Structures are given as structure tokens and as C-alpha cells.
Amino acid sequence: MSRIAVIGAGAWGTALTVSLARRGGHRLTLWAHSPDHAAHLTDTGENTRYLPGFILPADVEITHDLNLAISGADIILCVTPSQALRSIMVQIAPVLTARQVLLSASKGIEEKTFLRMSQIMCEYAPDNPIGTLGGPSFAYEVAAAMPTAITLAVDDPILGKTLQDDFSSASLRTYRNEDVIGTELGGALKNVIALAAGVVTGLELGNNATSALITRGIAEITRLAMACGGRRETMSGLSGIGDLVLTCTGGLSRNRTVGVELGKGRKLNDIIAGLNGKVAEGVLTTTAALGLARRYGVEMPITEQMAAILHEEKAPLDAIGDLMSRPGRTE
Numbered sequence: 001m002s003r004i005a006v007i008g009a010g011a012w013g014t015a016l017t018v019s020l021a022r023r024g025g026h027r028l029t030l031w032a033h034s035p036d037h038a039a040h041l042t043d044t045g046e047n048t049r050y051l052p053g054f055i056l057p058a059d060v061e062i063t064h065d066l067n068l069a070i071s072g073a074d075i076i077l078c079v080t081p082s083q084a085l086r087s088i089m090v091q092i093a094p095v096l097t098a099r100q101v102l103l104s105a106s107k108g109i110e111e112k113t114f115l116r117m118s119q120i121m122c123e124y125a126p127d128n129p130i131g132t133l134g135g136p137s138f139a140y141e142v143a144a145a146m147p148t149a150i151t152l153a154v155d156d157p158i159l160g161k162t163l164q165d166d167f168s169s170a171s172l173r174t175y176r177n178e179d180v181i182g183t184e185l186g187g188a189l190k191n192v193i194a195l196a197a198g199v200v201t202g203l204e205l206g207n208n209a210t211s212a213l214i215t216r217g218i219a220e221i222t223r224l225a226m227a228c229g230g231r232r233e234t235m236s237g238l239s240g241i242g243d244l245v246l247t248c249t250g251g252l253s254r255n256r257t258v259g260v261e262l263g264k265g266r267k268l269n270d271i272i273a274g275l276n277g278k279v280a281e282g283v284l285t286t287t288a289a290l291g292l293a294r295r296y297g298v299e300m301p302i303t304e305q306m307a308a309i310l311h312e313e314k315a316p317l318d319a320i321g322d323l324m325s326r327p328g329r330t331e
Contacts, residue, residue, distance in 0.1 A: 002026050003075070005069045005077065006079060007070075008080040012139045013030065015143040019142050019172050020166075020167070021057045021060055027061075028061065029063060032064055067091075070100070077103045078102065082108025082284075096125050096128060098128060102121045103130075103132065105133040109188045109289060114292045118180050130154070131152060132152075133150055134150065134153065134184070135187075136150075136242040137150050138252040151237060153184075154178065181229045182230025183234060187243055191285050193214065194247035194256045197249070198256040198261075200259075203263040214248050216302060223298050254278060263316050268310060289303050301323060
């Protein structure tokens with residue numbers, strides 16, 4: 001039995017808690033940032049704001065006390081928005097023990113530093129084992145026990161096997177690898193391409209355009225991931241092409257939804273307000289991705305155009321036109 005603290009009671013954190021509880025064999029604690037949210041979860045057992053329709057088992061401990069949540073935990077699973085992880089680490093670092101495993105399930109890059117989630121964790125807990133979860137996994141489908149395959153990346157293969165067993169269940173097939181860099185970047189960068197795929201859909205440009213965007217998107221992601229030290233084969237797996245295809249085509253994708261609305265001509269601030277507190281990670285990851293690309297001298301034309309749409313109010317159709325008119329090159 002493992003004691004697992006899930007840090008973040010949004011849709012994804014709740015879905016992972018439901019999945020782990022259904023698997024059985026763990027002691028689970030779910031931490032909510034808001035005291036009111038924690039109280040609501042405790043009283044009703046249902047996350048009506050972020051993931052309605054699923055009841056948390058009574059033996060899942062729910063708390064707003066961060067120190068209480070991680071006390072005695074074998075695994076600390078961070079499922080906060082990526083821009084909030086540093087704040088969490090500042091708070092828990094003084095009370096961490098070296099044996100506690102830190103796992104990130106947040107798919108983003110810190111906007112100002114361009115750091116991956118595992119790098120932020122390592123800043124505050126350099127002696128702790130650190131890993132990440134990735135792969136195509138809508139929260140609703142995981143909570144509903146629909147067949148899902150994810151990947152778990154950690155440097156130590158022995159620990160990786162233990163964690164793989166902890167998360168695997170009849171509905172959640174967990175693979176493992178040792179490429180933390182590639183797994184994290186695949187999960188973060190696909191959100192940027194999903195925004196662009198949504199724009200194509202919102203503009204009603206057809207399936208040919210969407211397919212081309214996804215294909216060139218994985219090429220773009222792979223270039224940057226490899227420049228940062230990731231592996232090409234990771235980009236061909238669940239946390240690369242798998243997560244990209246899901247997020248670019250699935251109706252449950254927040255990032256794709258934001259892109260669709262941008263393509264229809266709506267303003268970004270209005271779209272974000274309509275998410276009711278839910279996060280589309282790609283909006284801020286776009287800026288961070290470009291920062292990384294410049295640092296490593298990597299060309300990312302789709303990301304560049306997406307940044308111009310998001311932050312410079314470039315007309316989406318003009319951005320597509322600029323992509324289509326780029327100089328010819330080999331594939």
C-alpha cells in the first residue's frame with residue numbers, strides 16, 4: 001500500500017484520485033487550494049465545479065492543509081496549474097523528507113523562467129526522486145473508467161516499475177520510460193498546437209488543414225524536445241503524438257476549445273472568463289515555448305503564429321496565410 005497525496009482538486013486531480021481509489025490498495029489524500037472547495041468536497045463528495053458526476057469514496061481524506069496532506073505520504077502527486085507549482089514547492093520544501101517521491105501531472109512550462117515542472121521541483125527538493133505523468137488522458141474519461149493509456153517517466157527504472165504498479169488498473173494502463181524531459185515537453189507543447197488546431201476548426205478550414213497542422217506540429221515539438229535533451233522516440237509515443245492527437249481533435253480539450261473560439265473571432269479575455277476558473281495551459285505555455293526555442297535556436301513557426309494571435313491580436317486567418325506562404329523546404 002502507498003500513501004498518495006494528490007495536490008490539486010481540479011478536474012485532473014479529481015480524476016486521478018477517483019482512478020487510484022477505484023484501483024484500491026492506497027491511502028489517498030486530496031488537497032484543495034480553496035477552503036470553500038475543500039469543504040464542499042467533504043460535504044458532498046462530488047467536485048461539481050470541475051468534474052461533476054463522480055463521487056469520491058468516503059475513505060479519501062480531503063483537506064485544505066497542505067502540510068497535513070503531504071505528511072507521511074510516499075508519493076506527492078502535483079496536479080496544480082503549472083504556474084502555481086513553484087508556490088506549492090516553496091510551501092512544502094521545508095517539511096519534505098528525502099524518501100518522498102514527487103510526481104508532476106501538470107502539463108505546462110513556467111512562463112518567465114521557461115522551466116519544466118520537474119526542474120522547479122528539483123530546485124526545492126534536489127534530494128527527492130522526481131518524475132512526471134504524461135499521455136493522452138481526458139479527466140472525464142479517466143474518472144469514468146474508460147480505457148486509457150498513460151506514461152510515467154522517472155530516471156530510476158526500479159522506482160519506475162514500482163510507480164507503474166501503483167497507478168496501473170483495469171482501466172488505466174501505465175507505461176514507463178526514463179525520458180522525463182521529452183515526456184514533460186510533449187505534454188506541455190501539444191497544448192500550443194491544440195490551440196492552433198482549434199483555430200483551424202473555428203475558421204472552418206477543413207480536415208486537410210487540421211491533419212497538416214498536427215503533422216507539422218509534432219515535427220516542431222520534436223525539434224525543441226530533442227534540443228533540450230529529450231528523445232525522439234518519446235515524441236512517437238503516448239506523451240508525444242498520442243497526447244497531441246487527442247488534444248487537437250477531442251471535444252473535451254480546453255486548449256482546442258479556446259482556439260476554436262479565437263478562430264470564430266472572439267477575444268481571448270472573454271474566452272478565458274468563460275472557462276469559469278478552468279485553465280487552458282497552452283495560453284501561457286506558448287510564450288514559454290518561444291523563449292525555450294530562442295534559447296536553443298529552434299524554429300517553431302506554428303508556435304510563433306499562435307503567440308501572435310494570443311498576445312498581439314493578429315487575425316487568425318492572417319496567421320494561417322503566413323504559415324502557408326513560408327518558403328518551400330524538405331520534409
